[in-house]
Amino acid sequence: MVKSRSLHLLFTGWCHCRYSLSVFNVGIGLDLSVGVEGVLPSLARPANASRIFHGIVFDAGSTGTRIHVYTFIQKDPELPLLEKETFQSVKPGLSAYADTPETAGETVRQLLRVAKKAVPHVEWERTPVVLRATAGLRLLPPKKAQALLDEVEVAFEESPFFVPDNSVHIMNGTDEGILAWVTVNFLTGQLQAKTKKTVGTLDLGGASTQITFLPKFKTIESAPPDHIARFDLLSTTYELYTHSCTDTHQTDSSLERKVFESSCLSRKFREDWSFGGLTYKISGIPDGSTGFTECYKEMLKVVKGVIHQPPELQDSNTFYAFSYYFDIAVEAGLIDERRGGMVKVQDYSIRAKEVCNKLSMYLATKPFLCMDITYITCLLKDGFGFKDETILKLTQKVNNVETSWALGAIFDYFQNIKIH
Template structure:
């Protein structure tokens, strides 16, 4: 009886420790996912994003989980075979699905935004553009995701979402402080965004005064703050379109500001005079010397002179950058590990439409209390086994 009494006391003590000393803690929030297809003029890219389900002040703190370039040209190139435009997306979509838990796939918003290439096709042949969108919708609509649609993205939206991406990646919209809190940096730190694709170029910034032409204004609410930006898109002034007018074939649509100036080694903050001299010096070389200096780069080599001069002219004469303001331009491909473009800005804006989820709660104990609880549970087990063995001994005797 003494052993049974001791086991009862030890078990009761362990139970009290479990119930009285336990505290409620918040478990890490589940992750949500989103997929955005950037259907550009000469290629399509898929971006998979993720963010904690509880969000921060109404907006997700989004990170890039995957960037996948779709094989083949842009979807506008499939005017004669629209079905292939949809099928071309399958490979990258399957890569993204591998990273999304199966239970989350039906809750993953998926969107395809087509930019200047499809804008030009719609102007030339609206029925072909409709057929391509229908084919894309059919493929993505039957995939195991929450398909939000395939649409033609307005040039102003492309520029505005790109502005969000740049400022988010640079930590200008929200930043995690040393005190463990999310804070909003001063508005004076916001930067403007320039983007050049294959068929259009965009400029977006926060103006110093009111915007008189409301068609060039975009408004956002992100992380509890309101933003109003000036944005304008120039169709047919992208790199491919410009070079096409010079009778040079080109099928590249990346962020051409960065790639051209990176090739010319002009992305380190050099002054305008250096950029001007470097581009002209390169353009004045003989073709044989250029080929010998850059072996293995024949595919794009012939275009860097024309595109370099075009970017220089656009920034200096078109947008008005001078010797004094030129050093403020940063030529980047990524910001904080995030590809610069309109897709992340779209996803950040989209998270505001998705309800936040409260983090789950759990009962937890300190390490010392947990150790004491385990000790008393072990004592309970030992005394119970001891009492059982003594009783068995008496019965056998």
């Protein structure tokens, strides 16, 4: 069975890019209790008691569905503390059930049982549950995507949790990038600190990628007015550059013939892959050239010149990178899966050359590693414009909390953040 997200991105027609400057009103004092009391059903509490509240976020991604159950403690007038996160995921993603949407509802019900165990019974009716779908559903025909969302809404209404208005919807890539940035900078303490020093974020999912960071004034000044977005979270203003890439539905004559050949694959590789209701023949090029140079040329065709490159990225120091950046670094042996680690952009490049120039060694166990790691190398260098020396901090968790946009999404809900 084919397991390659870069192949998935190539098939979806990489790359439609959206980039914007997003102005956050984000400050040094986060009091979620203000938003909580305004949006949740009331529940009597003793005077001067700490507020303990919960939030449930479903991440309906292209490769799986994940549930995040957050527990917060608010002690007036202190900042709220994220006490813990309960996390679980299932595969495949909801988009795999496009022709059997009722199965999507069962997937959600299965994960709701996790939430029932994590949230005390007395808090169920006060605990909001929301689902945000990403590129997997964005790529489906609208009617099929809506049928899946309808099944999720039914499952939510059957649950004992608080179901707010607009609890289920498809999130755009720009919001995805911004909320992931909020998550990482909250968990690393940057949003609470009296400094504007923040970290940039890189996210690469099954069908889209996002880059988000605090830009310099020149980048802000050169952005078109309609690429400015604002939302209120705290009291200090942050201006963020966020760039999202996803499908354009471009076509290729070979794909129309349901055949995909690549110099990133061993000449001996042959496999069928089902995607979008069709089955494709995936293979190496029997009489063609292989190796890193040829593979990189293929990746350049879908990356070079179609992704906006802010010049300041060439001077960037450190970015947090997660999702597929992390997974491939683990598979390539660049980092330890449990601890994560720091790598330079050039580390991906060096490892890609080693793998791609010895494809036969990986045919049986990791046939797509050359394609995947070369794609990431090309995306970072010729897509976004990072230098070889740029450091990426690869991690799945910060302070034992998943590095996902989901935490940012629950802040979005409690504070009624409006990104525009």
